[in-house]
Amino acid sequence: MKKTLILLLIWVVTLHSEAYGQKQFTFKDGKFKIVQFTDIHWMPNSANSSQTTTTIQSVLKSEMPDLAILTGDIVTGDPALDGWKSVISIFENAKTPFTVTMGNHDPEHLIKDDMYDLLLKSPYYIGDKGPKDIMGMGNNVISIYNSKNDIAALLYCFDSNDYTPENNYGHYDWIHFNQIEWYRKQSTQFTQNNGGSPIPSLAFFHIPLLEYNNVVGRETTFGKKLESGVSSPTINSGLFNAFIDMQDVMGVFAGHDHNNDYIGMEYDIALGYGRVTGTDAYGSLERGGRIIEIFEGKPQFDTWIVTPSGNEDTYHYPSGITSFDEKTMTYLPAKNVKPKAQGVAYTYYEGKFKMTNQVTSGKKVKEGNMRNFSIKEAPIKDHFGYDFRTQIKIPEKGVYRFYTISDDGSKLFIDGQEIVDNDGGHSSRRREGKVALDAGFHDLQVLYYEDYMGQELEVGFSSRDILETSLPDEILYIPEKIAPKDDN
Template sequence: MRKSLHFKSNGTFKIVQFTDTEYCEPDEEELQMKAMMKRILEKEQPDMVIYTGDVIASNKSPNPIQAFKDAVSVPEEMQIPWAAVFGNHDSEAAEMTREQLHYLQLSHRYCYAQPDPPNVHGVGNYVLEILDGLHQPAAALFFLDSGSYSPLEHLRVGFYDWIRRSQIAWYTEASHRLTARNGGEPLPSLGFFHIPLPEYNDIWDFSVCYGQKLDAYCCAPLINTGFFAAMLEMGDIMGTFVGHDHGNDFWGTLHGIRLCYGRTSRNAYLDQPFQPGARVIQLTEGQRSFETWLHLEDGTIVHDQPAHIPEGRALKIESTID
């Protein structure tokens, strides 16, 4: 029997996003991270946990299978539904493929991920429905494999991979099917993948954003295959959530879609303090919107992240005030 997700009786559905946990072998840092994850889940009481890639650092691990089991052990032990997409570090070890990782996550009791659709690039492309009180689909969560490294580096095209056209075709078909079943009205939906879209650079450079960008730049692919345009055309995905850049936790809105970073759940590799933690996302049944906030390691809850106003926008605002 297929597992199903449901809005609570109060009409909400809460997700905790962990990202870039990069488990490799048990040490003090990983024990602290596991304790942090447990504290956050105990406090937030989410309906689902989602890992947005780099769940493990397979090339650093003597036992990648055990590392993955350790990474997901907290929601498993707490009996919380969870799912994951993969990042560039998950399958770097020669002996650990994405297919093996996906099979491994599907073997867990509380994993809600789904088998891959046929003839779609990547591993871990699936959609989950959230049901209302009448057991009808009321929202959807799309998961996509954003890949690892550019297959065209020999042509000096990029460094990181991108969402491929077969994945976009799969998404649009699944979205159309869900919309048709919903009487022609797109289901309120969210998207989860690891590597940010090129549009993440655009919103930081040209729009008002909220949060921090402490990495030098957004490590998005140089190739734009049009996934953002597909989301805009389908009209269902309200927000996307990524990881990858450990020092970034900002979000901004482009043409009505909120592009969000998670908050790294492990060391951000910065030369300044930056607490790890999680991003929390809450949907409300019947509403085409969502709330989101950060929950940091020390228990701090951040609802209002600092505004970032690009230089050109700041000048325009000042000119308007004058």
């Protein structure tokens, strides 16, 4: 009997340590998969709750995530305690670890202390009530370890709170300064422990940031925007600025706006919505979840929406290229050339240009070859232009994003097609475009001009597997005439 009790005690302690807040998450085969469920809006006495359960179970079964993150508005009806027990049981039955961030509607039905007291009893709940001396509850950071048992990724969970105490500050509350200070301290310590290198991180909370407005309509934004706006706070708390300062957060994922599921880039940080999950929540989108798959040792992730009907297209961070691009874009064939000398051919002109199409009509001063795109050798500071030509060796078939940063105007062409339009007189500015390319050589041309006051040119690219970089010397070749096709 005594031996049986000891074994039972060992089993309980093991279960608690493996599936409770002490669980150590690790990358599996270089990947870690997260599912975000948002706006479950569980109504304990609603007949629709069974359909919500089916949605969650379907996603968990098809994706088998390592962790589920519930980003708020989870139980929005009474008796709320019964509702929370029902939601928790879904993840316990699936044996899926999960964590929770609060939404604005959750504390309307049950105080946060009671919610977390219940959550902490589950052997599959990850996290705790969070620091007592900062705003909200459940502010936590979850570590993911690599094969060497080092922390290789972080998941920051914030309480975005609920409503403003005074109407003149808008309707929805925000993530407050002491929460941001907590994040900065955590991030600083993790970075210091990692030899000064920021650890790739993601952030999760319910109410979207004000900056979500900025990515609407951008070429790099993907997904559905069916809401009339973004239901963010009107106060900018500075959290996004903190993410930029700390240089660790790759992506932010929120809920709250049920008819939005888009994701876009703001200063190299992805701002994304989850997919509404609950049948009793408003909105016309098919219920489901968002998958985020991060990669060991890389500041990269893939993300897609999954529903009982199947998976939607994948968004690749940080390139912003999607599987929809890869399936639908027309691929430009490689040139049948075999250039031998690396570099860029250029022709230098002088004149008062206002657009790039005027450059080659200017006074031709000199021509030659250089290692890469550069305007540093221009003999005068103003009123000049360049026609750069090279053949770029694309390593593998795929969709590529090219950019120029220039002062003043620039345009980039590949195989005669305009890809980047950064034309006209302006101070330093970035513009980009994407193109589908077969592996091999492609003609690349850049037209650039400098009018007056400041001069700059940078040319770069990225792909789903290449982090953004200026074009490296080793893939640029002096153009040669097209070689005759091989008979075989």
